[in-house]
Amino acid sequence: MDTAYHPTPRTTPTRYRDRAHYDRETVHRILDESLICHLGYVSDGRPVVLPTIHTRIDETLYIHGSSGSGPMLAARLSGMPVCVTVTLIDGLVLARSAMHHSMNYRSVVAVGTARIVDDPDEKQRALHAVLDHIRAGRADDCRPPNARELAATAVLALDLVEVSAKVRQGGVADDAEDLTLPYWAGVVPVGLAAGTPLPDGDLDPATPMPSYLR
């Protein structure tokens, strides 16, 4: 398998082309790090964008169909074009000029035709991976779904074929004539941080905190 995706007109940005990346490793890392994705589809000719939970197994992106949308939507989207976008924010870029303010970010856009996951084994593997995507190790440390729960859950799959990443990192890019302006310039790093886990009120206090939460 190629180490990179092939750019297409749909995955070639019109601006900042030097920020585009097609190597699988970069794309995979962004998809794996982001806790959520934004799923786009067309409904009655109009765009709809919904946040939901995803995971990746090899070259397939699995989208969990429960987050507010539900199995009905997943069934309706099967065979339809979708766009799945994932964005991580890494920094606020404060330039001396208003114009050069920016953000450091890493994003992935994957387009293609969604497919509903009918095969029970694939569905179970995907749901297992969704849990491990939230926290690696969690899938084997909870009660697995029973037949009724599996039937009530829908999973969409999107093969990673038409995919690109965009990455902006580094410092401010002010014009040379602005460098001596008396404004603070630099980057404020930002990122998603986890706080102290809060045990459920009904939890037996003897239950140890799992290692994957420490």
Next chain:
Amino acid sequence: MDTAYHPTPRTTPTRYRDRAHYDRETVHRILDESLICHLGYVSDGRPVVLPTIHTRIDETLYIHGSSGSGPMLAARLSGMPVCVTVTLIDGLVLARSAMHHSMNYRSVVAVGTARIVDDPDEKQRALHAVLDHIRAGRADDCRPPNARELAATAVLALDLVEVSAKVRQGGVADDAEDLTLPYWAGVVPVGLAAGTPLPDGDLDPATPMPSYLR
């Protein structure tokens, strides 16, 4: 003005309807807290979702047309249906059962027809607000855009009319029969955190760190 938006079929979720909110205060707070939005539109019948920077002034959402898409795209989208979605992640909800794993989140979906901002005064106000959205106080603490820079920047506007928020907060929602299972259950709070600002290498060391970054 009503204190709430009017639900429409497009802003009424098919599942978890109790998570839907239409009051302006909730919607505004989510839009204002999120650093980025995901802009959805239809191109050749297919969905496209791109991350970009936004801001809100009263009941208008302004979308900055530079983040990878550019003025050309903004011009093309004027008069077109768009969907702007903003999502904040607040927690990982780890239930005893795989099925009840979830996230605490706050999201807003705004749909409508985009309009390119032609009026120079409105454009300047919008760009000022975009900077203050990154950090309140920044817009007046940098070099304002000159005429050339203003011309090279495009701003899209979306009036906040057809809008809804979805909010999931609180603890795990396990079934009663699962409460005694031997798995840790609870919520891991997550949120975007800012690190120590990193001054630009060319910055005069005498330049003080602005108060809005402390």
